[in-house]
Every structure is written in structure tokens, then in C-alpha cells.
Amino acid sequence: MRMLNLKRCSFLISFHLIGISTLMAQNNPNPTVENQNNGDFVQVGITEQPEATVTINQDPKIQTLLAIKSKMEKDGDFSDRYKVQLYNGNLNKANEILRKAKETFPQWDASIRWETPNYKVWIGNYKTKLEKDKALREIRKEFPSAFEFIPGKQKAPVNK
Structure with missing residues (x-):
């Protein structure tokens, strides 16, 4: 036996419901319901749902x-x-580089990070690659060995 698909099933159910409601409306003894056009249409009152x-x-x-x-x-x-x-190296040199970076580039945040076995001096927090490239060009005038990276995704220095 072939199974009915969803469209056919819903069509049959709605067809039966319409037929049942039409029969009930014709046999309804309630005098407030008015049949118009020989019983073809039934006036229906719809109540609003509460919010x-x-x-x-x-x-x-x-x-x-x-x-x-x-x-x-x-x-x-x-x-x-x-x-x-x-910079990447000992603490004394890292402090010296940090001081110079803060004096030279006050518009960018500079900090020292400890990653075994060296101290690293990082500068900036650039949202876009374009912003980073502009800053790196300016930074390399003072720090030629500076390189870009994404924290947590460090890669080898990029020499340009």
C-alpha cells in the first residue's frame, strides 16, 4: 500500500474539516447565525486572542x-x-626598547611579555592588515628588525 505524502494528507484533512463545518452550520438551530445565498456562506465571528x-x-x-x-x-x-x-631577548634591553618605543610612538600601546626564555616587546593592537602595514612601515624606520604577527598565531619574521 502506498503511503500518502504530507501535501495529500493535509489536503484531505482540510477538505474533511470544511465539509464537517458546512454540515454543522446548515444544521445549526442557533437563530443568531444568518445563512446568506441559500446556505452557501456562513457568517463567522472571530474573537481576538489575548496577548x-x-x-x-x-x-x-x-x-x-x-x-x-x-x-x-x-x-x-x-x-x-x-x-x-x-625585540626578543634579555630584560634590560627589553626595558630600553620599551622606553624608546613609548617615546617614539605614543599613539600605540607598547608592552613587555615574558615567554620562556626571553622577554618580548610588542607594540600596537591593529584591527586591519592595512592599519598594521602603515604602522609597520613607520616603526621599521626606528626598529628595522620589527616584524608583524597575530598573538597566538606567531609565525617567522617577515622580511621586506
């Missing part, structure tokens, strides 16, 4: 966490932003 309400009970800490996350996204803590590495 649904939803109450959300959430911990107030969620708003605080969302604010912290928004700030971290703005600061670039989650995204693959570009940085430039100026």
Missing part, C-alpha cells in the same frame, strides 16, 4: 559579564588583531 507575556528571571551578574565582554572585545582581547614585535 502573551513573557517574564525573564536572570541573574544580575549576566549584565556585568556582558559589559566586561564588550570591553574586552573593544580592547581586542578576543579577536585576531595584529601586533608588531620590536
Whole structure:
């Protein structure tokens, strides 16, 4: 036996429902329902559905966490932003490079990171590759060995 598909099944169900409602309307002894055009049409009253309400009970800490996350996204803590590495070596030289970088390029944030066994001086937090390329061109005038990278996805220095 062949199974009915969904379209045929829904058509048959709606056809039967229309037939049943027509029969009930013709046999309805209720005098308030008016038959027009010899019983072909039946006047139907539709009532409005009440509006649904939803109450959300959430911990107030969620708003605080969302604010912290928004700030971290703005600061670039989650995204693959570009940085430039100026130096890799001992702490004394790293502090000297950091001081020089902050004096020369005050518009960009510079910092020292410890990654075993060396200290690294990083500068910038660039959103786009174009922004990073412009900065790198300017930085290489003072620090010729500077190279670009994406934190967490470090690759070999790019020599241009």
C-alpha cells in the first residue's frame, strides 16, 4: 500500500474539516447565525486572542559579564588583531626598547611579555592588515628588525 505524502494528507484533512463545518452550520438551530445565498456562506465571528507575556528571571551578574565582554572585545582581547614585535631577548634591553618605543610612538600601546626564555616587546593592537602595514612601515624606520604577527598565531619574521 502506498503511503500518502504530507501535501495529500493535509489536503484531505482540510477538505474533511470544511465539509464537517458546512454540515454543522446548515444544521445549526442557533437563530443568531444568518445563512446568506441559500446556505452557501456562513457568517463567522472571530474573537481576538489575548496577548502573551513573557517574564525573564536572570541573574544580575549576566549584565556585568556582558559589559566586561564588550570591553574586552573593544580592547581586542578576543579577536585576531595584529601586533608588531620590536625585540626578543634579555630584560634590560627589553626595558630600553620599551622606553624608546613609548617615546617614539605614543599613539600605540607598547608592552613587555615574558615567554620562556626571553622577554618580548610588542607594540600596537591593529584591527586591519592595512592599519598594521602603515604602522609597520613607520616603526621599521626606528626598529628595522620589527616584524608583524597575530598573538597566538606567531609565525617567522617577515622580511621586506
